Amino acid sequence: MDQTIIIADDHPLLLKGLKEFLNENGMNIIGEAPNGVQAMHLIETLKPDLAILDLEMPGMTGLEIAKHCQSKKLDTSIILLTLHKEVYIFHEAKNLNISGYLLKEFATEELLNCIQKVLSGQSYFSKKLLMNDAEDRNSLTGNLTPSEIKILRLIALGSSTKEIAEKLFIAERTVDKHRSNIINKLQLDKKHNALLIWAQKNKKIIF
Amino acid sequence: MDQTIIIADDHPLLLKGLKEFLNENGMNIIGEAPNGVQAMHLIETLKPDLAILDLEMPGMTGLEIAKHCQSKKLDTSIILLTLHKEVYIFHEAKNLNISGYLLKEFATEELLNCIQKVLSGQSYFSKKLLMNDAEDRNSLTGNLTPSEIKILRLIALGSSTKEIAEKLFIAERTVDKHRSNIINKLQLDKKHNALLIWAQKNKKIIF
DNA sequence: TGCGCCATACGTATTTACACCTATTTTATT
DNA sequence: AATAAAATAGGTGTAAATACGTATGGCGCA
Incomplete structure (x- = not known):
């Protein structure tokens, strides 16, 4: 070599x-x-x-x-x-x-x-x-739709709503709505940045 | 030997x-x-x-x-x-x-x-x-003032500016100003939530 | 076929986070 | 005592995140 x-x-x-x-x-x-x-x-x-x-x-x-x-x-x-x-x-x-x-x-x-x-x-x-933690993942993100998971991952990687919209070629409002739905499904606090914090913490699980 | x-x-x-x-x-x-x-x-x-x-x-x-x-x-x-x-x-x-x-x-x-x-x-x-992470801490948070460190910790714990202001009995604007200063000192991106994300990531260092 | 879920989209409003600016008072340090 | 540094407070403005609505087209399944 x-x-x-x-x-x-x-x-x-x-x-x-x-x-x-x-x-x-x-x-x-x-x-x-x-x-x-x-x-x-x-x-x-x-x-x-x-x-x-x-x-x-x-x-x-x-x-x-x-x-x-x-x-x-x-x-x-x-x-x-x-x-x-x-x-x-x-x-x-x-x-x-x-x-x-x-x-x-x-x-x-x-x-x-x-x-x-x-x-x-x-x-x-x-x-x-x-091939790991398949269980953890399902228990937490099993309820999420494919689009929601996509968005959740982008959030975890630090993208803002605007950036996500651009990457996925959809309207910001749509991303907004998905965020809202994700927050509801995960039963997060209705607090600013709650979703961002969750995504950061659970990076290992959502990917 | x-x-x-x-x-x-x-x-x-x-x-x-x-x-x-x-x-x-x-x-x-x-x-x-x-x-x-x-x-x-x-x-x-x-x-x-x-x-x-x-x-x-x-x-x-x-x-x-x-x-x-x-x-x-x-x-x-x-x-x-x-x-x-x-x-x-x-x-x-x-x-x-x-x-x-x-x-x-x-x-x-x-x-x-x-x-x-x-x-x-x-x-x-x-x-x-x-003498724990004294070095790591200093290299990263050494420039920060005591108040700034207090606030940084509260941010890491998930407090919003408003909540921090209430907890420390100071004005929101003051907290705002401190956040701004912290961001400058740590040379973070001038991006929304950059400070929050940093604080979450570096929890182990700032405490 | 019809019901329900999903993704899409838009409107309005509120709360946060941050930038950039100035200014006063307190506290340290020399 | 003087100068520097820190903490405090405020003003103005922008961007972002979220809540709470409504609405439509697609798609699968009973």
Whole structure:
């Protein structure tokens, strides 16, 4: 493998383990960073083929790095490593240049496979991230209609009513009405931002 | 160092990093385990001088292992590694045979120091765990005035401007002004609810 | 066929959140 | 004692979120 890789993680032991593991498997690691800001800098200066990033890092998360790369039109492929099952990332990944997403827990089992796929232009997302919490989800969002769920997700991602309307090509008032219905179905307080707060808190469930 | 060590962590990359790091520093690792149950088994069979354990592991947590060791009167010293600042462990440690407690985040910086102390019979608890998130907090909320922090906390708890004004016996406009100042200091997007979302996300830091 | 659910859309009104501005009083710090 | 910083308060304006209505077309199911 002559393709270049950088890695970033704020946990030094994990960074070390990752580096050793990749080296043992013949990968060409040209840079490593202990936080998101430095990782971004490495990507900009070294322009590696692949960046393997921790999702949660101080300064800049792996997700934010992906967004920056996209807006700066850098063609570094990105694999995210995460500790917890943040399923919502999977959905964001569609709009971003994220090619892989793995749990650290299973990293060695799947990492090589993932890297190979990504370096050959494909993408790889750990199935273990997808098949979970089906129960929680149903108990909470089972009553919601498909449109309502769509809107709820956009709210969770930080979109305003206006933005949602634009994205879904429907009227703001319609979105408004859906919000209202969602609030009723979830029996939220009739308080300002109650829906927003709920969506933020329950990100993991609604995706 | 001829004293024997076993290590356990459910994250394979971290376990690898830890092993390499300790080997490089001349430690004598006689066993490693990917979960708590196997770690306990290693301790019972190999009777190492020291066990370096992840706090959160499937099957048996580092804390449970410590309890077992105590009840079985094994004199293996125990160092716990943790990802998150679970300060409550520190208080439990007094009643258990836990000799060290470190954040993975700072592990390399302090780990050798900690191991030396523990192997020589002393104990070592990361100060970063005690004087809590003082750094994180300062880096993020250090510029904030006491009033601003008060208000930020109320926002995180879901209070509206009106409610905050009532609780603090000040005018709504004053609260408004503080919100504005907080947003500026934290350099948040000038977007609706940006402050609310930030406060929700960073609950752990501002309290 | 008709009933009900859903998505769509619009109107009106209220409450919040925030920007940008000024100004006074209190409290610290030097 | 003087200067700086913080807390307080207010004005004006915009955008957003929600409540509470009504209304229509589509679609499935009894």
